[in-house]
Amino acid sequence: MTTRRRLVLGTCAVLSFPALAQQRASLADPLRLGADTALVESGLAAALQTAFGRATGVAVKLQAGPSLPLLEALERGELDATLTNAPEAETRLESQGLAHDRRRVADSALVLVGPAPKKKQPDPAGIAKMSDVAAALVQLRDAALDQPSISFLSAGDGSGAHAAEQALWRAAKVAPAAPWYAKAAPGGLATQARQQGAYALVERGVWADRGGAPLAVLVEGDPRMALPVHVMRSFRVSHPAGKLFVAWITGPKGRAVVAAQRGYRAP
Incomplete structure (x- = not known):
């Protein structure tokens, strides 16, 4: 079942529940708090969790996972x-x-x-320093078809990064496929990419x-590569500190944590 269909079904289901959210005890x-895998791996989610807890005394239970399943859990009221x-x-x-929120x-x-790249030798696909990420992906695909390595x-x-990656392939009008395109095993995309070159x-x-x-960063800065981070609260449940959490992490103290x-x- 697609994410879109699940969300539509969720809309129908919520009509059978009282309009007010269930209050946590x-x-x-x-x-x-559900946090996308990347935000956990980078340390951002834990930094916000720790700083908020120290400032307010409110405990935050962090649950890592890909964004799309987490948002479905939020809709069901399994996350605050x-x-x-x-x-x-x-x-x-x-x-x-x-x-909402x-x-x-x-x-x-x-x-x-x-x-x-090494001195006068470019990277195998020759995409280093390209400014158009869609053009870089097309060139990468073409090079991969010619060079099995x-x-x-x-x-x-x-995850959010995976959804954004798929959008970039669509922008490039490329349908990535095996054998040159593969899914990472559990354990971290960056680490596995480094291990496999x-x-x-x-x-x-x-x-x-x-x-x-x-590895090295070869292409960056294209506006289509932007990946903003948002906080949202569930309508199904209402934790007493929910509003405070959103206000704190998006306020001056939360922004200071992010900037660091x-x-x-x-x-």
Whole structure:
């Protein structure tokens, strides 16, 4: 079942429930926060969790996972709030009245990484320093078809980075396919791409924390690679500290935490 269909079904289901959200018992209950895998791997989610807890005394229980399944859990009331980087899915959920209080927390982006050029020798696909990411992906595909040693590794997990990667392939009018295109195994896209010497589109915060040789950032800065981070609250449940959490992480103190994390900018 597609994400879109699940969200539509969720809209029908919510009509059978009372209009008011179910109140969580007390502030003693941890606030259940779902965070996209990339935001956990980069350290951003934990930094916000820790800083908010120290400032307010409210415990936050962090649940890592890909953005799309987390947003479905938010709609069902299994999470109190989410930190995700999947704008299209977030907007759809909000417009259907299945979540609310959506606010931007941080700005990040994808970076296209691959084998680092060596002095006068370019990377195998010859895409380093290209400014148009769609053109770079077309050239990467063409080079991979000619050179079996070239490969591209995808998260393939429904994360925000994966959804953004798929949008970029569509912009390039390329349908990526085996044998040069493969899905990463559980355990981290950046790490596996480095181990395999593969090309990959990686969230900038993750690359700042886990990237490095033998790969390098080859393409960046195209506006289509932007990957903003938003917080949202569930309509099904209402944690007593839910409003406070959203206000705090999007306020001056939360922005200071974001600004201190490599790979992110405060909005």
